[in-house]
Amino acid sequence: MTSQSSVLVDFSSFRNVIDGNLRSSKILSQGINPSNKGKLWDVPVATAEDLDDAVKAAQQSFRSWSRVPWESRQKLISNLRDLLLQYQQELANILMLEGGKPIQFAALEVEHAANFLNFYATQEPLDEEIQDDEVLHMTLKFIPMGVVGAITPWNFPLVLSIAKVGAALVTGNCIIVKPSPFTPYTVLKFAEIAQHVLPAGVIQALHGDEKTGPLMTEHPGIAKISFTGSSSTGKLIMAAASKTLKSITLEMGGNSASIICPDVDIESVAKQVAIGSFFNSGQFCMASKRIYVHKDIYLQFLKAITAVVQSWKVGPASEQDVMLGPVQNDMQYKIVKSFFQDTIDNGYKFAIEGGPEGEDSYVIQPAIVDNPPDHSKIVAEETFGPIVPLLSWSSEEEVIARVNDTSSGLGGTVWSTDLQRAQRLGNQIEAGTIWINSSEKPLPQGYFSGHKESGVGGEWGRHGLYAYCNTQCMHIYK
Missing domain, CATH: 3.40.309.10 (Aldehyde Dehydrogenase; Chain A, domain 2)
Incomplete structure (x- = not known):
């Protein structure tokens, strides 16, 4: 980690972020600018080995990150928000190019992403006291799950990724983000920027292909999948995650x-x-x-x-x-x-x-x-x-x-x-x-979930933090 004032970011090259380092690959792909169908920057396609390395790094970091006090994690999330806003214009420009967003709406997406980080940086811990009398002290603890895999879409690539990142981090999890292959750039750059604030392995990002998502959903080292995308893909993720009984949150399509x-x-x-x-x-x-x-x-x-x-x-x-x-x-x-x-x-x-x-x-x-x-x-x-x-x-x-x-x-x-x-x-x-x-x-403060085929579980808001936690009910007899 470095001081924010010394952060230098190259917005013309993009790499996967694994264990605090930028990593390339033998295979490269390019996104398409939908405004003119021109090719954008080269971006490395992560391999199965890259995913394994990312999971190992996240598992290693989880041992210490999960023990960092809640308030200290919030301070780091606040620092990350400030650094994100420092590069609002550069990230907005990338969103304009890769997402086809008019610049005012691209800048608004960065602002909304910062709002999510700000929300999570201001939430109180979740633990509850259920009973405390002369016989029994009972508490309900909400403990982090471990390694979260986030699979995010192309329509709002930055804000929908950061909403998952903020919730996972404040609750003590480590997270690996796989952006849509159509829009990898802002998410990879955000993860790179985050390395200047967070310990290595806490947040990582992988640009993949059609194999990467299934590998994540079946990986035994990933405890939870949070997915935003189509209902058809969500059904595949639910089936794949059942092999390891992963926790899943699925936010899918709508016809509102x-x-x-x-x-x-x-x-x-x-x-x-x-x-x-x-x-x-x-x-x-x-x-x-x-x-x-x-x-x-x-x-x-x-x-x-x-x-x-x-x-x-x-x-x-x-x-x-x-x-x-x-x-x-x-x-x-x-x-x-x-x-x-x-x-x-x-x-x-x-x-x-x-x-x-x-x-x-x-x-x-x-x-x-x-x-x-x-x-x-x-x-x-x-x-x-x-x-x-x-x-x-x-x-x-x-x-x-x-x-x-x-x-x-x-x-x-x-x-x-x-x-x-x-x-x-x-x-x-x-x-x-x-x-x-x-x-x-x-x-950010509104819990977001779908009925019918629009979702399984939900996230955002204070209630959404529970989706990133296991529970432990402690009975202490006096």
């Missing part, structure tokens, strides 16, 4: 809905709902991917939200004043295109036609589909891109049934000036997080 009641301020709410649906070009697991508008205001709301979306500048992330950048990768680009094609093939009506912009980037102009049927692909499946259906509803019973007619249950929003009505509707949505009169704004 917004319910718009007829008493809202249409112009104001349309602006906020548009942000909630199209933020990060729709590549946001909690985004409102279905918008249900009461029939009495449907046409007015359609006109208002259409005007909002059409006012945005859409294009390469590096251009000034861009609101929506490209879809992040070719795989997702093709998935989103299939929703456009299905909408066209079935003759559904576009309020905004949108669609792919050209072959030189993964930019897709946003689209709104006007009242397609509930069985349509655009309604029934998660798009994870800038195309959203607007749907009409009449009764509360009807709209709740339609909103809940999905295998996912991650989030939802309700908009009404009648808070009792909004809460009544929100209470009936089968999802882990509900926002009333707000677009989707996840916060």
Whole structure:
């Protein structure tokens, strides 16, 4: 560890971080800039031996790190937050290039990541006293599990990784982060920066290929897997982790809905709902991917939200004043295109036609589909891109049934000036997080979990710290 003032970081080269050292590999890959399809920096692909070395280093460090007092770990996390913010602009620039995020939203992601570190640096220890009388003193201790494997996605690579890192570290675990192969750069650089604050082996990061995730989930030296990504991959992780009975936390996809009641301020709410649906070009697991508008205001709301979306500048992330950048990768680009094609093939009506912009980037102009049927692909499946259906509803019973007619249950929003009505509707949505009169704004202090196929367990918030702990109930008879 070094003093923060002496930290020098090279933002033009990237290595895996293993046992406090930067390590390359015989095999290199390159990420793709989705704004122009150009190749980014070389990045080494970790081997099975690299993973073994990382696990051994984490196990060795765990022996001492788990004994560091809670308050001392928090101080180091605070130092890490400060160092992260020292390099906010550099990390934001990398996020812009690898993630296709307009620079203002890339900088916001770094800020939100720092907010997670700040939250974990201010939480009290978890241990509880259950009984203390003349006969028995009973306590419930929450003890770290050991080595945590974090498998993180490409849509918000930095903040979703750091949310896991902060929770694991403050509870006394060591962590190995495997970022998405589409977006390895900011996570690797963060882990490199962290070596100047934390002991070797406490946080490590490996850029891998299709073999690395399965190796992590089956590795006997990893006690817990925390995963954020698709439901299909989450099911594979759950099956693989069962071989060693690992603890798992799975945060997976969603097909969340917004319910718009007829008493809202249409112009104001349309602006906020548009942000909630199209933020990060729709590549946001909690985004409102279905918008249900009461029939009495449907046409007015359609006109208002259409005007909002059409006012945005859409294009390469590096251009000034861009609101929506490209879809992040070719795989997702093709998935989103299939929703456009299905909408066209079935003759559904576009309020905004949108669609792919050209072959030189993964930019897709946003689209709104006007009242397609509930069985349509655009309604029934998660798009994870800038195309959203607007749907009409009449009764509360009807709209709740339609909103809940999905295998996912991650989030939802309700908009009404009648808070009792909004809460009544929100209470009936089968999802882990509900926002009333707000677009989707996840916060570090809010426990985050999914219902149905959107998740197993949960994290974030004080309650989320328990996901990184084993328990020990101590009975002391006097």
